[in-house]
Amino acid sequence: MGLDIVAAFFLFGAVAQLLGAPIKMPKGLYQSLTLFLLIAIGLKGGIALSKYASLSLLWQSMAVVAFGAILPLIAFPILWKIGGLSRVDSASVAAHYGSVSVATFAVALAVLEANDVAYEPYFALFVALLEVPAIAVGLFLARGAGVGKDLKKLSHEMFLNQGVLLLIGSILIGWLGAGQTSKLMPFFGTLFHGVLALFLLEMGRQAASRIGLILKFGSFIASFAVLMPLIGAALGAALASVLGLSIGGTVLLATLGASASYIAVPAALANALPEANQSLSITASLSITFPFNVLVGIPLYMALLSL
Template sequence: MSLASAALLSPPVLCFGLGALACALRSNLRVPAPVFEAVSIYLLLAIGLKGGAELAETRWVDFAAPAGAALALGLFIPLWCFLALRQAAGFSVADAASLAAHYGSVSAVTFIAVVSYLAQAGIPHEGFMTAILALMEAPAIVVALLLARMVRDGSEDRSGAATADIAQPSLGAALREVVSSKSFLLLVGGLAIGGVIGKAGMAPVQPFFGDLFLGFLCLFLLELGIVAAEKADEAWKAGGRLLAFAIAAPLVNGALGLLTGAAAGLSEGGAIILATLAASASYIAAPAAVRLALPQANAAYALAASLAVTFPLNVVIGIPLYAALAGLIYR
């Protein structure tokens, strides 16, 4: 319970709750859009730089197994999510593929939250986990779009006319959207810069990119709390099947990530991060790619589920839960 209390009473989580409260009270509190944009750039670049500096001192033999485990999760999670959404929940092909892409990809902000949590809890982790974050961002989107294409191709009648409810997904356009997105460029670019300069090169900018990190995260989560509360109505309107998926999927994926991380030889902290990444849902890279490739999908479903349900669930309950489960496995 001490870990759960520490998570609930941490400044970032409390700031997230303050944002949600401000929305409930219909307050005019908002983080100005230019400030929010600047803070998001700072956070993504900061984790990229730090991860790159750590990765520069990592042996490939230590990185290979966790990287393979991350890719396996990125391939498997969208597959089971798509099948469950189609067969059990009855979503259309387009909506099932859209949700599978969002839940198979990862959230950089949730990654930042779990790293902050581990730092406060004093649990060490591998420095290359930022590279794992970047590695897991795109594969699930590709898998989900391929699943949508396969279902469409398998539903043509004898005359060759497509009877599926979606058009042909454009994989190339979606991939270009992911690779050129702000989050991907900042993460990968930061990794490259951090890898070149190393820890010695990071020392002069440590006061800015290290010491101020938690403060900027609090400001970022304050605005996200407002946005998540605004999306809550859309999540409720979508019905119980979407809410059930948005709650069950992160818990199932978090357990898969934790077990996979332990099998890949990650430390306790590294396994907690991989579990959190597997449990997270993208609301930056995936929406842009899905919008291009699956215009028939209802964008409100994925955004409401990932941002209004899964994100707060992970930040408030999920991360301490994954940490507690990791404690049972590693101790």
């Protein structure tokens, strides 16, 4: 399977940046594209939820939440004991890798649809659920028993950051207003792939702009940023098999397990864990893991799971 046409825009942006001819995208436009993707994915998931809500989905959701809590527990000792990072930095990076990248998920959706591979349409619910547990576990790993001292503030950062709020809100709107969403979907549905292409163009530029930081942080973090996605993908695929998901659903859960947040978690931890080196976490997730998943990981998961 060749490079997906939408993912090619990521490569385009990265190459332009490396050649010293970066494509300038207004900050407001980039933020608008992010909002669009979050709302579009949430609405689509909410519409599906109105059709497929069941006790079985409840059990699947609980398993996905547990999955999101386990991933940072796996990443933390690797970063702390093997990588030699501080406890706070290890917890911060682990939280990023326990959470998910909505953009990576959007690319996986685009690839599945381009190849006519069916998947469970309520997956947006799992994306929203996976944003929160990793943040909670990461803060606990960093603070220990002291994490409960300012529970109100921490709860606000976990549940009311922009990514989580927009996803959950859009899912609820799609679920409760499923009969009226035909008014919105010509915009949020038809334009999805085009908006994703523009978003990835900027992501390619941002990822390439951090090449120098990758060299600064050394080979361990670069190796971790490739190894951890493979561990997460394997565990995600195994969980999907236990849950009886389709091949497309298995690819999506593997992709979610392999992805790392660079939007929701940084926003939450910037206030809750200010002493952590956010540049380290974002460089690993955005400049290494995101390109790896878009260019190598998703095609690899598709190929392996289609055998």
